[in-house]
Amino acid sequence: MKSIYFTPGPSQLYPTVPNYFQKGLKGDIGSLSHRSSQFQEIYQSLTQGLQKLLNIPSDYHVFIVGSGTEAMERAVQNCVEKYSFHFINGSFSKRFYTTAQELGKKPASYEVPFGESFQFQEVVIPKQTELICFTHNETSTGVMIPVKEISAVAKKYPDMLIAVDIVSSAPYVDLAYQLLDVVFFSVQKGFGAPAGLGIMIVSPRAMKKAEKLVKKGISTGSYHGFLSLLKFATKFQTPETPPVLEMYVLDKVIEDMLETGIKKIRKETEEKAKLLYSFLDGSDFFAALVKEPPYRSQTVIVADVTKAKGDVGKILADKGLIVGSGYGETKKTHIRIANFPAHSIGDIKKLIRELKKI
């Protein structure tokens, strides 16, 4: 029996991924020089495909890094001399804040209990803030910030840069990129590829900030500083040898998604999320952790399982359905269900059928 992975990342592979690996290996992509024209074609196609899929302005840059976690580090190093500001409501938004601390910056934050969203009207962001950091979809708790709230904050503070972690909501999330400066994700979630590749989408405004920091003698990192990344990206190269085969596979997945159409992917994501939340709301044994519908994640659905009998994760695993455990302290009291493009409506219905039996 082939298992279905509903884990929130690494997750179920996009159905065409194993085939693209095989094709890539056959075509010697694993031996391909990152200074060859064939590599430049892959990077260029990936950049343009992503710009089309996510509706990214053409003057924004697509940089290649190792992970979403690395992207947090590079965003802070390149956009913050001293002051970042963080909306914290879970482990990953907290990680973004901690990253700024570890890099010797002086981050401020607005923190609410894990699992809740923010009262955006209440927040006053300090004047000196250089970068406002959002975690669009808290993978640890399943809270998703409405895009219009992010856009409203960006408009209210037009002189500050905006970073948005969309690690577990891309490609579903439909952002107004022209208001944003550093947006990043990793490929092992919504894109259904094996882990090992992070993507950063960077605005011209963020590039200017990185230049300003370098001119002031502030280190923005070395090979993955924005200036170094851009110097190479303008010729569709990378400073170091990147995961070439992974980039090839991601490019192909993006092509597939363009063929399906992003509208359809988004609509199906919402339909599948609706099925899951309807089940949870009607169940006596399971409950959605996030109560208010506008803040419910469409891509990572977190359920309280304390009323259910037995080890829910194990019972499902025995049926070939692998869900994520709760994050950190909630390991045993929550389950997390990924709802990514690789998960079909049939997969979700099958999962709900098995949950009903518990």
Add this chain to the structure above:
Amino acid sequence: MKSIYFTPGPSQLYPTVPNYFQKGLKGDIGSLSHRSSQFQEIYQSLTQGLQKLLNIPSDYHVFIVGSGTEAMERAVQNCVEKYSFHFINGSFSKRFYTTAQELGKKPASYEVPFGESFQFQEVVIPKQTELICFTHNETSTGVMIPVKEISAVAKKYPDMLIAVDIVSSAPYVDLAYQLLDVVFFSVQKGFGAPAGLGIMIVSPRAMKKAEKLVKKGISTGSYHGFLSLLKFATKFQTPETPPVLEMYVLDKVIEDMLETGIKKIRKETEEKAKLLYSFLDGSDFFAALVKEPPYRSQTVIVADVTKAKGDVGKILADKGLIVGSGYGETKKTHIRIANFPAHSIGDIKKLIRELKKI
């Protein structure tokens, strides 16, 4: 016709690699959580296999990063408050030096013309030096530093930490690890895997230095600071989601190499290198760039092709033999030939046959 890649990295894949990818994908390794026990087993096996293969002391740590270039950054961040010292004789040793500059340190160096080795007796390393940086095998020029010279410097300066880049000489190089503190490589060269994974081997002494820096309030990076890497590595985990599938494949390649035996791999490498250098030394049209045998790289052989007629790289490529062009400014005047475990004696003989025809 299937090509053979003699490029100095990415290079020819180790023959079993495509099969391990297929096996890994079939076994859902691409969906595997990096917090699962199955992942811990992979990382543990990889660590122990590498310790055995390279004869690394058991109290040294094996950390997972994204590339050799990243390893340079992390070595400097975690072992240097102000002063590193660099032996520079090519583009990659220069890159190590530049990394320290970009991170705001005050590196010093002993620089000789590209393509030459060092007069180690002449060098006086400044007292305040915290980290001495070697590039064991200059991939840009094919100069290899004799291991005994590195060991001698390490013994002469016992209070300084020693970093050794073995990016293009692992697993061939046989180091005295107990004298060294940060040794690193990437997998797309001697291990014959696709790019996207770097390995750092770190001594307890280097860990103490990183601790000291953190206590002094100096940033050692964030998620990939040595303290963060160790916190996770002690339970065979990583701070971020690493390239799990790549790690699985690397672990399998190491198992294969253990079965072949490192002695045999080293002996065959030297035999193949001897064939190439003998040909170059006897040729009227080609010449080894490095004249002195003790400094000739056994793994990346660089040849001057200015006397040969036509575009040597292209002529060979038409025969399915892909060699590397010269690095940087020597793009057209040199070719670089990788001699890794993935290259059989038959492959090397075939290449020499075609070179003879030119």
